[in-house]
Amino acid sequence: MRASRGSNGMRPLRYSINVTLDGCCHHEAGLAPDDESMSYWTAEIERADALLYGRVTYEMMESAWRRPATGAWPDWMGERDVPFAEAIDRAKKYVVSSTLGGVDWNAELVRGDLGQAVQRLKQEPGAGLSVGGVTLPLALADLGLIDEYLFLVQPVLAGHGPTLLAGLRERVQLELVDRHEFRSGVVALRFRPTQVTA
Numbered sequence: 001m002r003a004s005r006g007s008n009g010m011r012p013l014r015y016s017i018n019v020t021l022d023g024c025c026h027h028e029a030g031l032a033p034d035d036e037s038m039s040y041w042t043a044e045i046e047r048a049d050a051l052l053y054g055r056v057t058y059e060m061m062e063s064a065w066r067r068p069a070t071g072a073w074p075d076w077m078g079e080r081d082v083p084f085a086e087a088i089d090r091a092k093k094y095v096v097s098s099t100l101g102g103v104d105w106n107a108e109l110v111r112g113d114l115g116q117a118v119q120r121l122k123q124e125p126g127a128g129l130s131v132g133g134v135t136l137p138l139a140l141a142d143l144g145l146i147d148e149y150l151f152l153v154q155p156v157l158a159g160h161g162p163t164l165l166a167g168l169r170e171r172v173q174l175e176l177v178d179r180h181e182f183r184s185g186v187v188a189l190r191f192r193p194t195q196v197t198a
Contacts, residue, residue, distance in 0.1 A: 010122040012147035023163040030154030049126035050092040057133035155185035
């Protein structure tokens with residue numbers, strides 16, 4: 001099932017994240033990645049024209065997945081990690097930060113009013129934008145800018161936070177548009193907000 005462009009003709013903004021059954025979205029709280037999940041995440045990155053990150057997520061992703069200056073991927077990367085690393089390394093990135101002086105890694109800074117800046121990015125032609133992390137997606141959800149939510153629900157109870165979209169100002173009603181079960185017990189659930197007409 002392919003996600004289509006937003007009903008208003010704009011490219012959709014998709015938020016995707018791993019989350020435990022009790023709502024923890026710390027990046028190490030779920031199961032260790034396996035071949036199936038890495039290949040799924042690689043396809044998700046490749047579906048997007050660009051990635052949207054806050055400073056913390058950008059710096060974390062860059063330290064893990066930026067191709068070293070030598071051109072060779074580090075020894076810790078297995079065969080399943082390389083396609084993901086290559087997809088994220090070459091992707092266009094937008095970084096929302098008021099504290100970073102500059103970014104490289106095929107990235108540009110997003111400054112000023114968040115809602116207006118993201119609205120502009122959504123108006124550009126393309127297949128979609130992907131946002132990750134914890135803090136930035138909360139702000140975007142509050143602004144009603146997220147068109148699709150993808151949760152990889154981990155068969156784990158973490159017992160601690162941070163929890164998914166904690167502090168959301170208003171309830172967001174979602175409809176399930178796709179589900180995929182992994183052999184590991186992880187279930188990928190894809191939702192769209194139901195259109196609320198004022």
